[in-house]
Amino acid sequence: MTTQQKKILLLGGLAAAVLIASGYFFGIRPLLDDRASNQAAAAAALTETSALVRTTADLQAKEADLPKAKAEMADLVEQFPTHYEQDEWLDMVASAARASDVRIQSVAPTTPVDAATAIDPLTGLPLAPPVDTTTTATTDTSTPATATEGADAVAAAFPLAQSTITLNVGGRPADIRRFVDRLEQMSRPVSIDSVSLTTLDGASTATIIGKTYLSRSLDEPTRAAADQ
Amino acid sequence: MSTLTIPKKRDKAARPTTGQAAESPWVPAAKPTVSLLPRYIKEKQAAARTKRHTLVALGLLAFLVCGGIVGSYLVDRASEQALAEAITAKESALTEVTALAPIASYYDGLAARRTAVETALAQDVTHADLLGDIIDAMPSGVSLTGYATETGSPCSDPDPFEPVPALGCLNISATAANESQVAQTVKALAEDKQFDGVLAEPFVSGLTTTDKVEFNVSVNFTDHTLSLRFLSDEARQAIEDQRAATTDEDDDQ
Numbered sequence: 001m002t003t004q005q006k007k008i009l010l011l012g013g014l015a016a017a018v019l020i021a022s023g024y025f026f027g028i029r030p031l032l033d034d035r036a037s038n039q040a041a042a043a044a045a046l047t048e049t050s051a052l053v054r055t056t057a058d059l060q061a062k063e064a065d066l067p068k069a070k071a072e073m074a075d076l077v078e079q080f081p082t083h084y085e086q087d088e089w090l091d092m093v094a095s096a097a098r099a100s101d102v103r104i105q106s107v108a109p110t111t112p113v114d115a116a117t118a119i120d121p122l123t124g125l126p127l128a129p130p131v132d133t134t135t136t137a138t139t140d141t142s143t144p145a146t147a148t149e150g151a152d153a154v155a156a157a158f159p160l161a162q163s164t165i166t167l168n169v170g171g172r173p174a175d176i177r178r179f180v181d182r183l184e185q186m187s188r189p190v191s192i193d194s195v196s197l198t199t200l201d202g203a204s205t206a207t208i209i210g211k212t213y214l215s216r217s218l219d220e221p222t223r224a225a226a227d228q
Numbered sequence: 229m230s231t232l233t234i235p236k237k238r239d240k241a242a243r244p245t246t247g248q249a250a251e252s253p254w255v256p257a258a259k260p261t262v263s264l265l266p267r268y269i270k271e272k273q274a275a276a277r278t279k280r281h282t283l284v285a286l287g288l289l290a291f292l293v294c295g296g297i298v299g300s301y302l303v304d305r306a307s308e309q310a311l312a313e314a315i316t317a318k319e320s321a322l323t324e325v326t327a328l329a330p331i332a333s334y335y336d337g338l339a340a341r342r343t344a345v346e347t348a349l350a351q352d353v354t355h356a357d358l359l360g361d362i363i364d365a366m367p368s369g370v371s372l373t374g375y376a377t378e379t380g381s382p383c384s385d386p387d388p389f390e391p392v393p394a395l396g397c398l399n400i401s402a403t404a405a406n407e408s409q410v411a412q413t414v415k416a417l418a419e420d421k422q423f424d425g426v427l428a429e430p431f432v433s434g435l436t437t438t439d440k441v442e443f444n445v446s447v448n449f450t451d452h453t454l455s456l457r458f459l460s461d462e463a464r465q466a467i468e469d470q471r472a473a474t475t476d477e478d479d480d481q
Binding site for chain 1: 271274275278279282283285286289290293294296297300301303304307308310311313314315317318321322324325328330331332333334335337338340341342344345347348349352353354355356357358359360363371372373374375376377378379455457
């Protein structure tokens with residue numbers, strides 16, 4: 001082999017190396033990288049899609065069960081209405097008193113306060129438990145966020161207001177006991193904190209302190225919105 | 229006698245080629261070849277040949293590299309297509325979830341209300357039953373004159389070594405004909421613990437005798453007085469099971 005042939009072969013080898021390297025690094029590898037990136041993105045999209053499909057199936061099942069949920073909500077609203085509706089409430093209390101044969105001496109309800117900001121008198125702590133504002137939706141994390149942040153999130157998570165009631169009634173101890181029982185069993189129940197009873201010359205008077213609750217209204221889901 | 233034979237005329241194809249042994253002495257042997265080209269020409273020719281071969285090899289290599297690039301490009305296009313389809317499917321699913329968002333919000337709101345009610349009313353006490361228990365526990369001849377509950381702060385426990393866990397304190401005032409009836413009252417209140425565990429550790433904090441005996445008793449009431457009426461069925465069942473287990477343990481002791 002001549003020197004010139006060796007030079008040609010050497011140059012050819014170098015040219016081949018350059019060709020292969022440039023073809024790989026500037027042609028094939030970027031395309032392979034792009035393909036790997038596409039595949040990873042597609043896999044992620046498929047994972048998200050399957051999660052969304054599960055969420056959709058779950059929500060569709062819930063949509064089918066909506067009458068049951070609405071009935072449950074109606075029960076809750078009956079016990080914890082969105083407005084005080086004092087006329088109805090006073091009627092209930094008066095009816096309980098008549099049925100128990102006790103005489104109402106005084107009724108003193110306070111204006112409702114948002115339970116989300118109220119302090120529990122027993123513990124001295126906020127009545128509403130702390131709310132993690134980073135995760136507001138309980139259904140699924142992939143569900144679009146429905147609650148707002150901060151204080152609004154607390155209010156959304158603890159949508160109750162409470163009114164403290166002080167009742168003074170007179171009657172026999174057994175009748176007062178029946179009255180307390182009826183108060184507790186009312187369709188708008190009174191959660192009693194304390195009962196103080198005093199008997200003097202055969203006549204008893206009782207001071208009953210309790211709370212009744214209101215709940216924040218909840219918009220009903222509209223069929224049209226669900227079909228969009 | 230020897231005869232002279234003339235060789236037959238042979239086909240051109242049958243003629244021996246250069247270097248091939250002649251079949252007959254009449255066929256001449258192959259002519260020796262000699263390259264008379266100068267050496268530098270020969271080297272040029274060899275170089276040209278090598279150059280040609282190298283270029284062909286490089287062309288082939290370039291073709292292979294281009295094929296690899298085209299193949300990768302096609303595979304990349306296919307992956308882009310798959311990605312586009314995956315994104316379309318995801319957007320479609322997201323659209324459906326978004327359309328059902330009001331349903332999710334409704335259920336979230338319902339769950340929040342349910343939880344809020346359970347939390348706010350977790351300490352709801354059945355005062356009617358508690359008052360009934362006290363009225364029933366009064367022996368004949370003892371009149372209840374005062375009754376006051378204080379939820380959240382138990383009474384001072386008469387047993388400082390093993391205080392009973394209590395939900396609140398009940399202060400009772402009553403009148404009796406004699407001290408014996410007071411003792412009976414305390415006994416009745418203490419026995420209540422044996423039955424359903426509502427009351428615990430009654431303690432007479434004051435007793436005054438005039439024409440009748442006036443006395444004050446404090447007694448703790450336990451978490452057995454909790455109504456559990458606002459809890460979920462599961463939570464209520466769990467607490468009732470726990471109470472039943474505790475009662476069984478107490479019975480065993």
